[in-house]
Amino acid sequence: MEGFIRALPKVELHLHIEGTLAPEMMYEMAKRNQVTLPYQTVADVRAAYEFSDLPSFFSLYNLGISVLRTEQDFYDLTWAYLECCKNDHVLHTEISFDPQLHTRRGVAFATVVNGILRALQAGYSTLGISNRLIMCFQRDLSEQDALETLQQAMPYKDKIIAVGLDSSEQENPLEKFTQVFEMARQAGFLTVAHAGEYGPVANIWSAIEQLQVSRVDHGIRCTDDDELVEHLVSSRTPLTVCPLSNVKLGVFSKMSEHNIAALLERGVCVTINSDDPAYCGGYMTDNFMAVANAFKLSKPEMAKFSWNAIEASFLIPDEKTALQARLQHYLDLNFRPII
Template structure:
């Protein structure tokens, strides 16, 4: 059960794959809608299949499940479902990934994908008060030419997209392979993120910084094994979008107790906590906050720091970031134990 402090804590989510938010119930509903045959007979057996030995074991299942997403309505429903859940979890800002190549391969036009998600973002901003933004990702097991083709396809939507990223199979596909993709994206004004240091070595994080010049690193936990890299990440205030439950589910770390998040925080890194692919990999953003509280012993001040980091690491407008930070501070004050609140009030007089 999620702690009440965590549940209402204002936060941003910066690392969530929309295609990875497909709950089993929606999976089967969309399969029926689009006449797609699934390898599982029912919701329960699909959920039971969500046990993985690593990233490369997980990705084929993710892509197989995502095959049910075919129409503009499917993408709208998926994005709306995630944003509804995120808003209920105290998420004020959601910067979401969409790996468009998977769906282009299946015949879904780029416009159907992007227009649907952007419409869901607009509606959720009005109806739910959550501010969403879209980052289009390319898949690193494909060629750089394929990634550059994605940039051309999304050009008509440039002003409505937040940025670009890179995901999927990391090992054997170093960031340097996509140097031109990132240079082109920067020249077009996109903010840039890159998955690095999840399944790959610390050197991939260095390449992401030095060659791709990424604004933000997704995962980055491999850096914890390299003191010099840790120092650099801290000195340069490089944002890291860490996904603790995902790291456990994909065996990046042997257990939550062994997760390097506390060491990364102690080293002064700009780390954030996120969900990645929540139905598959252990839970939504609040489940991750709860896990680091319960299993890593992070107290309320530390959780509030993670929430502040999530806004500071976002690509949001500075004025909105300041407002979100003030909301975190107000939440902390409102949830102080009575004796601490009394001391704080006395000190203010």
């Protein structure tokens, strides 16, 4: 199974590029940009990544954000992630970025997006990894702030496929972003949103009905409502689930308690993703292996996550067909009858 999963063609749909900042890169970028960290060595930084709760995660995450200053920083960050994709046989990735985390501290929107885009273009031309870019709004900030960010994104409409909504669900209802999401849809952006991770199942309904999302990021609380699960199945509304992140951040106490296998069995278009892999325990192969080991799923069942991800991606139909053909070729090789 491990060999099968390692070489399995994969598609990632829920990845925060800021969450790929490895301890070594945080340390080196801090030196490069003369940012003072409360750590003396790389080993000290690495030890800090063993956080135990959500507040300590956000504290460390924000510290990591502080070392990202230049276009080259965002290029290097994205390129390092794409090299991990190549190693994990990720054929296509849809990367989220959070411009408000950077513009609020004086880093220009163009600095962020141009660095990411340069790396994505290089990743496609040299590594063969296709991509789409998603811009997320911070739900703990105001809708006015989101509207200003949307205006900054307008010159990049042909480079940014969708807008999303992330950060804490607590006391930050999706409803306050209905206007900016409507404006984004009118401008031609697709929409996604984090919902039903820590927040209640009602947040998932709001994302679908009010923000009109194409897919739900996380969405694991859907099993609290059978009607919602039936809707997800019948509408093929995808869930971009992040197993290792869910366990690391305490949504589930251990992987065997996760509901991802049950969702797959019920016919939900559920996918496996890595979320903030540098902080949350691993990249795509690590997440696939964690699920396979916890639930003893078969190879065809594990491959279904990749098939679902191709279906749920923002690729055009011909591109999806090409990826499906590559996945099917891999499965044909692995399930060829032995004579």
